[in-house]
Amino acid sequence: MMDWTDRRCRAFHRLMSRRARLYTEMVTADAVVFGPRERLIGFDAAEHPVALQLGGSDPRRLTEAASIGADFGYDEINLNCGCPSDRVQSGRFGACLMREPALVGECVAAIAAAVDVPVTVKCRIGVDAQEPGEALTAFAASVKAAGAAALVVHARKAWLEGLSPKDNRTVPPLDYPLVHALKRAHARWPIVINGGIADLDEARTHLEHVDGVMMGRAAYQNPEILLDVDSSLFGEAAPFDDPFEALEAFMPVIARGLARGDRLHDWTRHCLGLFAGRPGARNFRRILATEGVRADAGLDVLRRAVACVGRVVEPAAARPPRGARELLRQHEGA
Numbered sequence: 001m002m003d004w005t006d007r008r009c010r011a012f013h014r015l016m017s018r019r020a021r022l023y024t025e026m027v028t029a030d031a032v033v034f035g036p037r038e039r040l041i042g043f044d045a046a047e048h049p050v051a052l053q054l055g056g057s058d059p060r061r062l063t064e065a066a067s068i069g070a071d072f073g074y075d076e077i078n079l080n081c082g083c084p085s086d087r088v089q090s091g092r093f094g095a096c097l098m099r100e101p102a103l104v105g106e107c108v109a110a111i112a113a114a115v116d117v118p119v120t121v122k123c124r125i126g127v128d129a130q131e132p133g134e135a136l137t138a139f140a141a142s143v144k145a146a147g148a149a150a151l152v153v154h155a156r157k158a159w160l161e162g163l164s165p166k167d168n169r170t171v172p173p174l175d176y177p178l179v180h181a182l183k184r185a186h187a188r189w190p191i192v193i194n195g196g197i198a199d200l201d202e203a204r205t206h207l208e209h210v211d212g213v214m215m216g217r218a219a220y221q222n223p224e225i226l227l228d229v230d231s232s233l234f235g236e237a238a239p240f241d242d243p244f245e246a247l248e249a250f251m252p253v254i255a256r257g258l259a260r261g262d263r264l265h266d267w268t269r270h271c272l273g274l275f276a277g278r279p280g281a282r283n284f285r286r287i288l289a290t291e292g293v294r295a296d297a298g299l300d301v302l303r304r305a306v307a308c309v310g311r312v313v314e315p316a317a318a319r320p321p322r323g324a325r326e327l328l329r330q331h332e333g334a
């Protein structure tokens with residue numbers, strides 16, 4: 001997720017689940033080929049398994065970018081056909097590619113021929129006036145034939161004219177049954193569902209119909225969800241007993257970042273949603289959002305913020321962390 005799932009965020013999320021697959025922000029193929037590569041797609045070995053998401057529609061340029069990504073060690077190359085922003089449309093990639101399944105197929109085939117890691121696609125169920133059943137069926141058939149290893153479907157249309165990217169994540173209605181039906185039509189091809197999935201109970205329900213669940217906002221805004229992924233969905237021990245332990249384990253990682261010149265906020269902005277529902281969570285966020293943004297803020301600020309948080313979970317923990325959402329809204333430009 002652009003501006004959210006940078007490598008610092010992924011390092012944090014990886015601490016919370018050994019098994020969840022993490023995705024980079026979308027990076028355009030041009031940026032990977034011509035831009036500051038290490039800054040754009042560099043990642044830490046601890047992040048595995050991690051997928052590089054590319055944006056583009058030129059098979060040759062995508063192939064170059066994907067090869068670079070594979071050389072960096074990414075476990076998967078994912079092609080974005082779901083992002084609805086104007087900038088993306090003018091570059092002819094993202095959700096507008098739902099109208100060009102043959103071109104997307106060409107891109108997938110070219111990338112798949114060039115890299116050894118799985119190539120996957122993330123799409124919508126259609127754009128604008130497209131009939132979702134037809135659009136998704138044709139799109140899926142094309143990318144599957146081209147060699148896509150899996151399809152991730154954000155189960156709502158994108159309206160390319162008239163809706164902001166943010167509204168395009170809430171306004172068009174979700175159509176989960178359509179994605180479940182797509183899976184029934186492709187029994188041996190992995191289909192991953194995405195969009196509006198709020199917790200692991202919902203995820204488990206979807207897993208009765210599809211092969212995987214992708215969680216975006218819920219996982220970012222309430223990262224404690226990730227602490228239960230390994231035990232709930234993979235039958236393995238959770239990496240930590242609680243978010244306090246996870247954050248403690250994150251501190252040396254942050255310290256290394258600070259020693260390299262990062263600011264504390266570069267790291268802790270991804271932690272604001274932690275501790276949702278616990279007494280003191282609001283103070284935790286307030287300290288990080290005020291003192292934590294200062295240029296000279298160090299781990300002592302984070303420790304002080306954590307010290308405000310009580311260990312007892314209030315029943316409201318199940319609700320999304322409202323205060324965190326307000327603080328996070330400033331990052332919602334993507």
Ligand SMILES: Cc1cc2nc3c(=O)[nH]c(=O)nc-3n(C[C@H](O)[C@H](O)[C@H](O)COP(=O)(O)O)c2cc1C
Binds near residue numbers: 004197214217333
């Ligand atoms: C801030 C933000 C940035 C996003 N950036 C990307 C992106 O780079 N690539 C992508 O495929 N989806 C992106 N998305 C969309 C999410 O991946 C996801 O499809 C969408 O939010 C619906 O899933 P959710 O309800 O679980 O969040 C972004 C969403 C948000 C909120």
